Amino acid sequence: MTQELYQKAIRFAGAKHAKQQVPGTKTNYLAHVSNVAMEVMLAHAQQPDFDLDFAVQLALLHDTLEDTDTDMLELIELFDGPVAFGVSALTKDENLPKEKRMQDSLDRIKTFPREVALVKLADRITNLQQPPEFWTEEKVEAYKKEASLILVELAGSCDYLEDRLIRKIEVYRR
Incomplete structure (x- = not known):
């Protein structure tokens, strides 16, 4: 079952993120x-x-909700309600001031099954690669601090991913 669900989701994500690149690189967002x-x-x-x-x-x-033209109805129809609402929790609310968006998302994530928190941990682990050259030292430090907030807020979700995130935070720098 996992393989079929993976294929369906990656095909959808690939189509939606087709023109997007990983920030600071020429790598396809997929x-x-x-x-x-x-x-x-x-x-x-x-x-x-x-x-x-x-x-x-x-x-x-x-x-997909945060970075593409995907809407909740589309996710519900193609996947299901739990997946769509989990993705929604992982999506920052653009209507909030920037400094409140992450905490709001973390607060929503904590109301969902722990798989949503696992994905947030995995997302930040993946994002803690070499920062883009154009980032200032302040931006790099703020991103590292935000990673620590994610770790604290989602503690108890998955020991393995929490340990991975701790190690990534320790070595994250320009």
């Missing part, structure tokens, strides 16, 4: 969402106490 899914699958191999099918779909679709 590399990012597939890396998030890979983190989730590796976590499941180490700690198989969560719904892998649900988590993989969330991982592959986690940026």
